[in-house]
Amino acid sequence: xxxxxxxxxxxxxxxxxxxxxxxxxxxxxxxxxxxxxxxxxxxxxxxxxxxxxxxxxxxxxxxxxxxxxxxxxxxxxxxxxxxxxxxxxxxxxxxxxxxxxxxxxxxxxxxxxxxxxxxxxxxxxxxxxxxxxxxxxxxxxxxxxxxxxxxxxxxxxxxxxxxxxxxxxxxxxxxxxxxxxxxxxxxxxxxxxxxxxxxxxxxxxxxxxxxxxxxxxxxxxxxxxxxxxxxxxxxxxxxxxxxxxxxxxxxxxxxxxxxxxxxxxxxxxxxxxxxxxxxxxxxxxxxxx
Ligand SMILES: [Zn+2]
Ligand SMILES: [Zn+2]
Ligand SMILES: [Zn+2]
Numbered sequence: 001x002x003x004x005x006x007x008x009x010x011x012x013x014x015x016x017x018x019x020x021x022x023x024x025x026x027x028x029x030x031x032x033x034x035x036x037x038x039x040x041x042x043x044x045x046x047x048x049x050x051x052x053x054x055x056x057x058x059x060x061x062x063x064x065x066x067x068x069x070x071x072x073x074x075x076x077x078x079x080x081x082x083x084x085x086x087x088x089x090x091x092x093x094x095x096x097x098x099x100x101x102x103x104x105x106x107x108x109x110x111x112x113x114x115x116x117x118x119x120x121x122x123x124x125x126x127x128x129x130x131x132x133x134x135x136x137x138x139x140x141x142x143x144x145x146x147x148x149x150x151x152x153x154x155x156x157x158x159x160x161x162x163x164x165x166x167x168x169x170x171x172x173x174x175x176x177x178x179x180x181x182x183x184x185x186x187x188x189x190x191x192x193x194x195x196x197x198x199x200x201x202x203x204x205x206x207x208x209x210x211x212x213x214x215x216x217x218x219x220x221x222x223x224x225x226x227x228x229x230x231x232x233x234x235x236x237x238x239x240x241x242x243x244x245x246x247x248x249x250x251x252x253x254x255x256x257x258x259x260x261x262x263x264x265x266x267x268x269x270x271x272x273x274x275x276x277x278x279x280x281x282x283x284x285x286x287x288x289x
Pocket of ligand 2: 033034037038039040041042043246
């Protein structure tokens, strides 16, 4: 794959990502390059070794969905020329997935109101603490705060921007987080274990986005061998690794991956065409009720 695909040229100020999955960031919590590190990955000239914090945007029928708001959000949106976001969905409340939320202010301003934010209670509590200034009973003069409309989610499927979303319970060290299934696509970042209850929900996935931190084991993330084992069991046509640290150099690590497994990189686009065509059967919550 050509490095030229990392930052394709587009005409016009904003970009339409309808029908696409766009990798905004693919790096671990400190990003790559790591501040102060002189290793081969961190000093590499290959743009695929420059990883901002892990997040994706999806061009759904009802608009653009942002999954997590990383501390790199502003630079990610500018880099990819994303000018509007219709909803935000959170995997969990870690700093590298939440603390860029203030960067949505221009989006709220242009939309003329709050952005719907779909998350579990733990994430909402984190947001209310970290961004307490956005929840003052008397609005701050000037209105320079992110405007948020919380929508509580659980493991029950829900409809969002024209698609059915199936939350996937994932283990992330000592606590639980969410991955999400959108049609034939499953997004599973920040996990070191797929619980038994989640495996049936991954059946038939065509494209799997999966946590893969590094070759060595880690208490809260999948190692390379663990991620490969999960990928083999899911059996997706295409598996894309995210949340990688500098121990995985793009070209070297990619060369060792089996067919159908790739390291994602910032700016990578995957078409979603056809993904919504297949209704997803959820054994816990049948679609027909
Ligand atoms: Zn993370
Ligand atoms: Zn390094
Ligand atoms: Zn995390």
